[in-house]
Amino acid sequence: MFIAPLSMKKERCYVNAPTFRVAFIGCGRRAHEHAIGVQDDDRCEVVGLSDISEASAEALNVAFGFQANVYTDHKDMLAKEKPDAVFICLWTPLHLPVFRDCAEAGVKAVLCEKPMSATWGECQEMGRIAEETGCQLTFSLQRRFAAGNRTVRRLIGEGHIGQVLRMDLYSPPNLLDCGIHTFDQAMSYMGETPAKWVLGGVDTTETYNWFNVPSECGAYGHLEFANGVHASLYSGSIDTWEPTEDKTKIWAGVRVIGTEGFIEAMWDGQIVGGVKYADPSWKPEMELSSMQDQMKGYVRHAIDCLASGEEPEVSHRKALRASEIIFAFYESVRRNARVELPLAGFTDSPFISMLENGQFTK
Structure with a gap:
């Protein structure tokens, strides 16, 4: 029997819930796109912005009128602002360590940029942390x-x-x-x-x-x-x-x-x-x-799920399934063979390992 995924169903109204304290880690271009969704949801109160470039954080603050406190150290922001939800808008290798910091700080929900991480083991580790801590982890597969x-x-x-x-x-x-x-x-x-x-x-x-x-x-x-x-x-x-x-x-x-x-x-x-x-x-x-409509839908749905406890449409479990296919492709190249899923026997990125080993040298 075909079971309709959540996004096939009628658009949901906001869940009655208190305001959530929201923060951003990384305030560049993608943060501005996520901020469109945050600005559209009146349950979100942006309390902190963190970026190694203070100017980038200030620019995001001004562009959206957040009036949030600005930090250059995200751990300092997590400790002082105690946000309920955090947007991670950073380069890929930073996703795992910063997500770990958020989970350890008691953040209830993290909305992270895709892809998950640079290696299969790191992707699995993000999933493990989310399952162990109960932190709702989603990825911006807003399409x-x-x-x-x-x-x-x-x-x-x-x-x-x-x-x-x-x-x-x-x-x-x-x-x-x-x-x-x-x-x-x-x-x-x-x-x-x-x-x-x-x-x-x-x-x-x-x-x-x-x-x-x-x-x-x-x-x-x-x-x-x-x-x-x-x-x-x-x-x-x-x-x-x-x-x-x-x-x-x-x-x-x-x-x-x-x-x-x-x-x-x-x-x-x-x-x-x-x-x-x-x-x-x-x-x-x-x-x-538009992309703006998609980002609004993504943020609204993540906040709905934070309030209701339902599994999000773009949960870490679904991102893991897509990531597994990608690393299986790379592993197929390394083995010169078909690769069965679920993946087992490696935690690296086969592509990066082959590249570093000179396998692709012309």
């Missing part, structure tokens, strides 16, 4: 809250394309930072079904460094989900997958093929195509939402 993605989940759940058979997954380069959105989108379309095995390869014609984590410039492979659905992944240059007159190209998103039709949706829920074989006149409705 789940796009109106179009909610529509696709509903259409699939209502059987408009029949039984799902396979998917084509598209992502810009860097599986860790971008691919996590695509894998999360795919699993959300199937009621959170996890992956079963992965066979992958990476392109190291160039290597990138995003947020102080090295990455490939492309990745290609195949995976099977636990429900038997197969998927092919295409990840590479945005120029390669940029929309053109050839409508078969999706630079970031998912094509879902079923027994009775198919639907194509971009990352942000833009439905670019849909066919029902028995009814050529059928067209899936187009619903667009």
Whole structure:
């Protein structure tokens, strides 16, 4: 039986709850995007902003009129302000240590930038801390809250394309930072079904460094989900997958093929195509939402769950499933073999280890 995920259901109203004390650690560009959601939720009282650049924290304070206290040491802020919820908007290698600091300080909820962390072991450690302390940990996979993605989940759940058979997954380069959105989108379309095995390869014609984590410039492979659905992944240059007159190209998103039709949706829920074989006149409705709307939905939902105790739509458990696929791709390259999930036997990033060992030397 298909069980509708939370974001397929009717938009919820605010949960009656007291005001929550909110703080930011990292006050750069992404903090400004999260702050849009915070400003939209009157249950959030921003009490502290922390950044090694005091000017960045002051700029965020002024831009949104928070009137929060400014710190350059996040541990000092946690001790003095005792926030209920913290936004971590930092580079990837800082996610685990700063989340640990928040959990140890008694923070009730952490809304962290994606990806989870740079290695599989660190991702698991974040999950362990969240489970052990009860700190609600979510990641900014805000595209789940796009109106179009909610529509696709509903259409699939209502059987408009029949039984799902396979998917084509598209992502810009860097599986860790971008691919996590695509894998999360795919699993959300199937009621959170996890992956079963992965066979992958990476392109190291160039290597990138995003947020102080090295990455490939492309990745290609195949995976099977636990429900038997197969998927092919295409990840590479945005120029390669940029929309053109050839409508078969999706630079970031998912094509879902079923027994009775198919639907194509971009990352942000833009439905670019849909066919029902028995009814050529059928067209899936187009619903667009801005990044601002998505961030508002993400923050509102996280605060709702903090008040109600429900598992968030973008919980650490779901981020772990998407992250596991990414590290399985890298491990498949290292083993030159198909990799079964759940992962076992390593805690590093196979890609980083291979890169440091000179395996990709031209």
